[in-house]
Amino acid sequence: MNRSIPRPMILWLRGTKSSQGSEDRLGYSCAFQWSSSKAASRLALSMAESSSYELFATPAVCRFVLWLLLFTIGCFVCAGQFLPMAQVKNKAVDQSNSKPGPASRVYWRAEGSLLELSTVRPMAFFTWNAQTFSERWMRRGLVLLIAILRPFLYLMNRAFATRVAHTVLRRVSRDRLDLLGEEYFQYKLQPYLKPAGVKKLKELVDSGADVVLVSQGLEQVMRPLARHLGVKWVIANRMEFRDGFATGRLLEPVIRPRGLFARLTGGGANGERDAAKLAVDLGLHSTGALHAAVIPAARHMPVLERPIVYFNQVRHKGSLSVRKTFAGKNILLIGVTGFIGKVWLANTLMDLPEVGRIYLLIRRQKSNPAQLRFEKLIEESPVFDPLFERHGRGFAEFINSHVEVVAGDVSQPDLGLGPEIAQGLRENLDLVINSSGLTDFNPDLRDALATNVDAAPNMCSTFAAVKTTPLASPEVPDV
Numbered sequence: 001m002n003r004s005i006p007r008p009m010i011l012w013l014r015g016t017k018s019s020q021g022s023e024d025r026l027g028y029s030c031a032f033q034w035s036s037s038k039a040a041s042r043l044a045l046s047m048a049e050s051s052s053y054e055l056f057a058t059p060a061v062c063r064f065v066l067w068l069l070l071f072t073i074g075c076f077v078c079a080g081q082f083l084p085m086a087q088v089k090n091k092a093v094d095q096s097n098s099k100p101g102p103a104s105r106v107y108w109r110a111e112g113s114l115l116e117l118s119t120v121r122p123m124a125f126f127t128w129n130a131q132t133f134s135e136r137w138m139r140r141g142l143v144l145l146i147a148i149l150r151p152f153l154y155l156m157n158r159a160f161a162t163r164v165a166h167t168v169l170r171r172v173s174r175d176r177l178d179l180l181g182e183e184y185f186q187y188k189l190q191p192y193l194k195p196a197g198v199k200k201l202k203e204l205v206d207s208g209a210d211v212v213l214v215s216q217g218l219e220q221v222m223r224p225l226a227r228h229l230g231v232k233w234v235i236a237n238r239m240e241f242r243d244g245f246a247t248g249r250l251l252e253p254v255i256r257p258r259g260l261f262a263r264l265t266g267g268g269a270n271g272e273r274d275a276a277k278l279a280v281d282l283g284l285h286s287t288g289a290l291h292a293a294v295i296p297a298a299r300h301m302p303v304l305e306r307p308i309v310y311f312n313q314v315r316h317k318g319s320l321s322v323r324k325t326f327a328g329k330n331i332l333l334i335g336v337t338g339f340i341g342k343v344w345l346a347n348t349l350m351d352l353p354e355v356g357r358i359y360l361l362i363r364r365q366k367s368n369p370a371q372l373r374f375e376k377l378i379e380e381s382p383v384f385d386p387l388f389e390r391h392g393r394g395f396a397e398f399i400n401s402h403v404e405v406v407a408g409d410v411s412q413p414d415l416g417l418g419p420e421i422a423q424g425l426r427e428n429l430d431l432v433i434n435s436s437g438l439t440d441f442n443p444d445l446r447d448a449l450a451t452n453v454d455a456a457p458n459m460c461s462t463f464a465a466v467k468t469t470p471l472a473s474p475e476v477p478d479v
Contacts, residue, residue, distance in 0.1 A: 105210045105211075105212055105233075106204060107272070107275055108213055108214060108231075108271045110213055110271065111215060112258070112268070113201070114229075115192060117215060117221075119166075119216060119217075120146065120147050123146075123168055125180065125184050126169060127139035127142070127143050127169075129180055146168065150165065158283075159254045161256075162250065162254055162255070162256050162257065163254060166218075166237065169248060170247060173245050174244050174246070178220050181219075181220030181221045181223070182224050185228070189225060190225075194269065196269035197271060201271070202230065204272070205229065210233070211231050211233070212235060213231045213234045214234070214235040214278065216256065218237050219234065222234050222297075223297050223298070223299060233297060235290070236255060253289060253293050256283055258281070275287045275290055322352070323354065326352050326354070327356075328355075329355060329356050330359070331358050331433060332361060332432045332433070334361045334410055334435065334455075335361075335436030336361075336374070338436065338439075341435040341436075342383055343383055344433070345360075346386070346387060349387055349399075357402060358404070359425065362406070370405050370406070410434070410455040411451050411454055411455055426463060429463065432459065432463060434456070436455060437455075
């Protein structure tokens, strides 16, 4: 008989009836036998007979727990039957592809020396920060179920228990896991790092050793820890992703948790581990598999090409400077009395004083001419306060040297400009910016059409003959 296949568990149930004979309360006791020795069998039966291991509950709850345990046992047995085949296959692949790792690498186990990290707590943090209410509680319930079953999973197979715990992360995006991993390290791990272990590890890093941080945690949690400690390499559990979303499966090799007595024997400040011994502790078959599991602490970010459309196949060789582009250029701004227009004017005069002349098209009101409306805007709007603080008494001179008010109406043909003014603008303008619009919620339809629709054709027809010199002269690439 293959000893690597777990033996079936001995499940012992005991029921108690009340004096009336009805099953008001049922007491169930369970004992599990994983060893073939008779002493272990007697120990399991004695535990089952002890009243201290009895769990009393209602019949419905007991039936549910019994069904859950039987279902879990069946899954364990089925998994155990295929486990040896997978181990043999992995061993053959490892022997064919194993390569001796660098001799200078120093492996450092994070659990015990730096912190006490469990598998369930990060999963609970990730699931609690799910995007929707229903998803949050559904995943939270799965984490609770896994926490209940984890002791039995752990006793059977630690690697299998780790796989089951990470299934709750299915359909979580990679970017969200990276963000939550950073937050978990910052708020849950970093404040509780052990100073003695951190000091010893940093001394090892400062000495020039090629340190590899080994942990059972996810790479999304261990990468921030490694970067915080100055470590460049890690060995951690990695999720499988498809189209940017986790499938719920862990990639090989699975970094299983430490043994039952690891907290007693491996809680010192020194987390340095021998490569051969660490490979055995992690369930790997050789040090070659351990070396192959090393990944960089810095995540590789793919470089995305910017979606830029180049007209006429003309591209800029260098960077485009806004300051150089607007230097000496004449601009017509329409809608300066609105929120966007006055902010744009103030920021342009503040940050780009090299700009040429800015013409402001302002509509004349019945009692307020265009020039008076602009002066009132300058006086009352706080957006121009930084300009006034910079220039002081020279503020009015600076405005007059850069700004010129033109009376007109964008809803009128030729923008309501006289022939001489319109011709002068056509000869001098380099850019036209239109930020005008009627923003009332319930305007008159004719006014809305005149301002928001007819303004664009009027502007285009007015400046159809304007000079077409580009703002920035593109450089044609060498052929």
